[in-house]
Amino acid sequence: MADELVIKDLHVSVEDKEILHGINLTIRQGEVNVIMGPNGSGKSTLSNVIMGHPRYTVTSGDIIFKGESILALSADRRAKRGLFLAFQYPYEVPGVSAQNFLRTALTNIRKGDVVSTVKPDNLDVVGDGSGGRKASLGGDGANIDRRKKESLIPPKEFREIMRKKLQLLHMEEKFVKRYLNDGFSGGEKKRMEILQMAVLEPKIAFLDEPDSGLDIDAIRIVGEGVSSLISPEMGIVVITHQQRILNYLEVDHVNVMMQGLIVKSGGRDLAKQIEDNGYGWIREEAGLAVGAEEDQ
Amino acid sequence: MSSPVAEGLLTLEAVEKLSAAKNEPEWLLAKRREAWTLYESLPTPDWTRGIRGWWHSAVKQLDVNTLQPFTPAGNALPELDSFNVAEEGDEVKMVTEVLAGIIVQYNSEVVRVELSPEAQAAGVIFTSLDEAVQKHPELVQQYFMTSNVKAEENKFTALHAALWSGGAFLYVPDKVEISAPFRVVFYADTPQTALFSHVIVVTGANSKVKVIEEQLSNDEVGGQIMDANIVETFVGNYSTLEYYNPQEWGHNVNNFSTKRALLSTYSVNRWIVALFGSDETRLDLESITQGEGARAETIGAIFPTGDQHHDLKTTTRHSVPHTTGDALFKAALRDRGQYGFQGKIRVDKNGKFTESTLGDHVLFLSEESKADALPSLDVDANDVRCAHGQTIGMVDDNQIFYLQTRGLSRDEAISTIVSGFFEQVTDRVPLASVRERLRLSIARKMA
Numbered sequence: 127m128a129d130e131l132v133i134k135d136l137h138v139s140v141e142d143k144e145i146l147h148g149i150n151l152t153i154r155q156g157e158v159n160v161i162m163g164p165n166g167s168g169k170s171t172l173s174n175v176i177m178g179h180p181r182y183t184v185t186s187g188d189i190i191f192k193g194e195s196i197l198a199l200s201a202d203r204r205a206k207r208g209l210f211l212a213f214q215y216p217y218e219v220p221g222v223s224a225q226n227f228l229r230t231a232l233t234n235i236r237k238g239d240v241v242s243t244v245k246p247d248n249l250d251v252v253g254d255g256s257g258g259r260k261a262s263l264g265g266d267g268a269n270i271d272r273r274k275k276e277s278l279i280p281p282k283e284f285r286e287i288m289r290k291k292l293q294l295l296h297m298e299e300k301f302v303k304r305y306l307n308d309g310f311s312g313g314e315k316k317r318m319e320i321l322q323m324a325v326l327e328p329k330i331a332f333l334d335e336p337d338s339g340l341d342i343d344a345i346r347i348v349g350e351g352v353s354s355l356i357s358p359e360m361g362i363v364v365i366t367h368q369q370r371i372l373n374y375l376e377v378d379h380v381n382v383m384m385q386g387l388i389v390k391s392g393g394r395d396l397a398k399q400i401e402d403n404g405y406g407w408i409r410e411e412a413g414l415a416v417g418a419e420e421d422q
Numbered sequence: 423m424s425s426p427v428a429e430g431l432l433t434l435e436a437v438e439k440l441s442a443a444k445n446e447p448e449w450l451l452a453k454r455r456e457a458w459t460l461y462e463s464l465p466t467p468d469w470t471r472g473i474r475g476w477w478h479s480a481v482k483q484l485d486v487n488t489l490q491p492f493t494p495a496g497n498a499l500p501e502l503d504s505f506n507v508a509e510e511g512d513e514v515k516m517v518t519e520v521l522a523g524i525i526v527q528y529n530s531e532v533v534r535v536e537l538s539p540e541a542q543a544a545g546v547i548f549t550s551l552d553e554a555v556q557k558h559p560e561l562v563q564q565y566f567m568t569s570n571v572k573a574e575e576n577k578f579t580a581l582h583a584a585l586w587s588g589g590a591f592l593y594v595p596d597k598v599e600i601s602a603p604f605r606v607v608f609y610a611d612t613p614q615t616a617l618f619s620h621v622i623v624v625t626g627a628n629s630k631v632k633v634i635e636e637q638l639s640n641d642e643v644g645g646q647i648m649d650a651n652i653v654e655t656f657v658g659n660y661s662t663l664e665y666y667n668p669q670e671w672g673h674n675v676n677n678f679s680t681k682r683a684l685l686s687t688y689s690v691n692r693w694i695v696a697l698f699g700s701d702e703t704r705l706d707l708e709s710i711t712q713g714e715g716a717r718a719e720t721i722g723a724i725f726p727t728g729d730q731h732h733d734l735k736t737t738t739r740h741s742v743p744h745t746t747g748d749a750l751f752k753a754a755l756r757d758r759g760q761y762g763f764q765g766k767i768r769v770d771k772n773g774k775f776t777e778s779t780l781g782d783h784v785l786f787l788s789e790e791s792k793a794d795a796l797p798s799l800d801v802d803a804n805d806v807r808c809a810h811g812q813t814i815g816m817v818d819d820n821q822i823f824y825l826q827t828r829g830l831s832r833d834e835a836i837s838t839i840v841s842g843f844f845e846q847v848t849d850r851v852p853l854a855s856v857r858e859r860l861r862l863s864i865a866r867k868m869a
Binding site: 216232322 | 818820821823824825826828829831832834835838839841842843844845846849
């Protein structure tokens with residue numbers, strides 16, 4: 127049976143201000159979902175909350191993935207269970223090679239969410255942490271590193287995975303030899319997100335405006351890339367303002383968010399209607415005040 | 423060397439007994455006595471109070487009067503020959519660095535001196551400083567604490583000049599290029615040891631060498647160890663010296679270190695330093711360009727964790743026209759770690775057409791850590807291009823979240839961000855074994 131992500135009557139606050147007012151949504155593996163809506167309607171918030179961003183507080187409701195609530199889990203444990211978020215604005219991590227990072231990430235994701243290996247979210251784990259080099263400068267340090275390296279996915283296997291995924295997305299190898307997103311153009315960052323998704327093979331992936339700020343050619347590259355990754359094992363949620371990227375995808379469901387609520391659901395046609403007529407008619411239908419989104 | 427004699431606390435008598443035991447020439451004894459007088463008259467500096475007196479943390483006081491002026495070598499020297507690691511492709515390997523020579527000082531005594539046949543044939547002198555006094559007195563008299571670091575600079579340089587022992591002396595003749603590094607290791611394992619480790623490097627014209635200086639101690643013995651250390655380099659015309667100092671003293675060491683390079687015409691001196699160890703370190707790191715076309719490069723990685731305190735004063739001084747400098751420091755602070763940085767580009771009146779940069783970047787990993795950073799330009803010449811840049815910030819929660827969404831735990835995410843932060847420094851370390859070792863040490867300090 128396909129895995130499901132069920133969002134139940136989800137209320138979310140930031141600094142005591144409620145911004146999601148009871149979201150209900152079910153995402154299934156193998157389906158393409160679209161969330162549309164004006165700026166400030168809570169789309170990005172929703173995807174961040176699902177990934178477990180610590181800035182947001184879930185005040186009521188639940189997020190259930192594969193039959194279990196994930197609300198108490200940190201972002202990394204949610205990722206290990208198969209959730210993914212392609213960021214609207216991916217962060218730069220200078221000095222960290224994209225390739226090495228991805229190897230560690232894939233190793234962790236493949237291990238899955240094994241509770242016994244999860245460390246407390248606390249910096250001070252052992253001793254006073256100052257780590258001065260002790261008398262034995264023999265092998266112990268090197269051995270620690272050796273163990274760490276050996277527990278990673280073998281280099282040959284990883285290289286092969288990278289080669290395939292890069293090929294699939296028509297990307298060059300030099301791309302992953304650079305530091306993660308460091309000095310990347312907007313389009314390169316978006317493609318790097320899609321590459322990460324391709325390598326990590328999540329069960330449910332949220333793509334937060336994968337098309338924003340991109341020119342037509344770049345949207346095609348990203349759209350075709352995403353399309354090539356969709357499988358019965360991967361469900362995606364595309365958050366977008368634009369209809370264009372949807373041309374590359376077999377859309378199953380379209381949901382419209384406004385003012386922290388899902389106000390309308392439909393099929394592929396709904397996206398077209400919005401492209402033609404804007405959001406005004408939906409707002410009226412839902413009986414919402416004009417422009418309230420901008421406050422958020 | 424023969425057995426220790428200068429027993430008891432730090433006194434003039436101890437100075438004289440030490441010199442006598444080493445059969446030192448009269449000029450050296452006179453120099454030691456003179457330094458002792460300076461030591462007694464100079465004030466105890468209050469460096470460890472923070473540069474501008476901002477810090478209120480009680481810094482552990484070092485009681486110099488409980489320290490032994492000479493501590494013989496013990497018999498528990500750790501394995502030193504295969505600590506290096508290098509990454510080849512994706513395999514991590516233990517690498518035994520091919521060395522041009524090695525000197526090991528254990529407490530106050532040099533216990534091992536080796537020089538490769540190639541270096542020997544090239545006329546390189548690589549001995550303990552004690553031995554150099556006997557075999558090459560004219561060279562020691564010329565270079566030892568004369569035109570470079572001077573006894574009168576502060577209380578610890580004076581004490582050092584009065585009580586130094588062991589040490590390393592490297593003299594490279596003209597036109598000798600050796601790619602394998604010379605390695606100098608200082609090791610201490612006895613409580614209440616006062617160490618005065620000294621390194622002198624003299625490179626002849628058109629020569630090219632590398633030196634790795636290391637400090638290690640057994641910190642399970644308790645007590646305090648003081649290392650008042652001095653490094654003097656004299657970089658000859660058109661020569662290049664790469665000087666590596668991954669300092670990893672144990673937690674029982676208070677370290678007062680002065681390192682200075684004098685650069686001749688078209689020479690290059692590269693300081694590559696890491697402050698990772700010790701309880702407290704005060705490093706005074708300087709490069710002075712004295713010949714036209716000289717280039718002074720400095721890179722530093724600083725990482726106080728636990729209750730460590732790392733103070734760094736660094737100057738690139740341009741005293742003649744047409745010289746260049748490039749200094750970059752990166753410091754991460756964890757737990758209650760403290761970092762003081764006073765960085766300066768100094769251009770003397772005669773230093774026209776200087777081009778020099780200074781960068782200092784600080785990353786806080788905890789709320790309790792403290793840093794005080796003060797970069798400055800002090801320029802007395804026209805037609806110069808000097809710049810300094812500084813950044814200070816906490817590790818970014820958004821970056822952490824981003825990496826966590828890819829399956830890295832919070833600890834792994836922070837560790838990844840920190841190693842990336844240091845990478846701009848580690849990536850510039852030319853010698854692969856030291857580069858890998860720094861990466862490993864950073865990872866260990868994050869563990």
